[in-house]
Amino acid sequence: MSGRDPRVKIEPMSRVYDDERLAGAYERGNEMPERALRAWVELIGSFAPRSAPVILEVGAGTGVFSDAMARWIEGSEVVGVDASEAMLGEARRHHSCPGVRYLPGEAEALPVGAGGFDLALMSRVIHHIPDRVGAGRELVRVLREGGRVVVRTTFRERLDAAVYDYWPQLRASDARRFPGEAEVVEDFVAAGLVLEEVTSFAQPVVANLAEYHARLVGRPQSKFNCLTDEDFRQGLARLETAAGGEDTGPVLERYDVAVFSRP
Numbered sequence: 001m002s003g004r005d006p007r008v009k010i011e012p013m014s015r016v017y018d019d020e021r022l023a024g025a026y027e028r029g030n031e032m033p034e035r036a037l038r039a040w041v042e043l044i045g046s047f048a049p050r051s052a053p054v055i056l057e058v059g060a061g062t063g064v065f066s067d068a069m070a071r072w073i074e075g076s077e078v079v080g081v082d083a084s085e086a087m088l089g090e091a092r093r094h095h096s097c098p099g100v101r102y103l104p105g106e107a108e109a110l111p112v113g114a115g116g117f118d119l120a121l122m123s124r125v126i127h128h129i130p131d132r133v134g135a136g137r138e139l140v141r142v143l144r145e146g147g148r149v150v151v152r153t154t155f156r157e158r159l160d161a162a163v164y165d166y167w168p169q170l171r172a173s174d175a176r177r178f179p180g181e182a183e184v185v186e187d188f189v190a191a192g193l194v195l196e197e198v199t200s201f202a203q204p205v206v207a208n209l210a211e212y213h214a215r216l217v218g219r220p221q222s223k224f225n226c227l228t229d230e231d232f233r234q235g236l237a238r239l240e241t242a243a244g245g246e247d248t249g250p251v252l253e254r255y256d257v258a259v260f261s262r263p
């Protein structure tokens with residue numbers, strides 16, 4: 001017996017973002033302050049092996065990173081690939097600067113030719129990919145020699161987000177969904193990539209709990225799909241109560257960044 005609540009619909013993770021409601025809510029509920037986004041782009045761009053890089057974003061979602069990389073990494077060209085037409089629709093509507101192109105496609109069968117990319121970004125997508133070795137092989141195929149892959153995620157052993165204070169059930173479901181660092185490294189190395197480094201840091205994502213509540217009220221992430229409406233409402237009420245007190249200070253989220261190279 002799985003113990004799963006029969007009222008909760010479980011869909012394959014790579015398909016959850018086909019939902020138009022989630023795609024619209026994702027765009028609104030995952031905004032990043034410009035300063036933080038610039039810092040991320042600077043970090044990601046620092047791994048490009050040459051100037052004016054050609055960049056692939058795998059699982060580009062609503063295009064926040066694809067668009068920001070095209071704008072702020074000088075001379076870059078960006079292709080954003082995503083399995084969900086609904087997410088790509090949001091990307092084209094909100095994040096379509098001249099240096100970026102969006103294509104439908106799967107990480108395990110990328111819709112691009114061999115050897116054309118200097119840098120690949122996978123941001124918050126590795127936990128959605130069932131065949132990580134297959135996805136790694138595709139990265140080996142599409143990257144140039146010396147090209148790099150940047151995986152932006154939170155590995156299972158470092159899941160410590162504020163969201164678990166209000167929806168404690170999510171800790172166990174995220175522990176099942178998110179891979180550990182060693183698993184990702186093993187699969188990508190098996191695919192032919194070489195591990196360069198892993199760093200981990202906590203970053204303020206909003207100024208206080210009131211802003212956090214405003215961000216999460218639209219249920220903007222796939223993790224919430226495993227909750228019933230009532231469980232979601234109760235967690236939101238806990239968050240609203242906590243946000244009502246005096247200034248709570250910034251809310252932090254932990255990110256791990258694993259960098260691989262293509263020999």
Ligand SMILES: C[S@@+](CC[C@H](N)C(=O)[O-])C[C@H]1O[C@@H](n2cnc3c(N)ncnc32)[C@H](O)[C@@H]1O
Pocket residue numbers: 013014015017018030058059060061062063064065081082083084087105106107108122123124125128129130
């Ligand atoms: C949490 S969103 C992350 C979006 C964006 N990278 C970001 O950091 O904001 C995950 C995205 O991965 C996409 N995705 C999931 N499985 C995929 C796969 N196998 N191939 C390509 N995209 C996939 C989903 O459609 C969704 O847009």
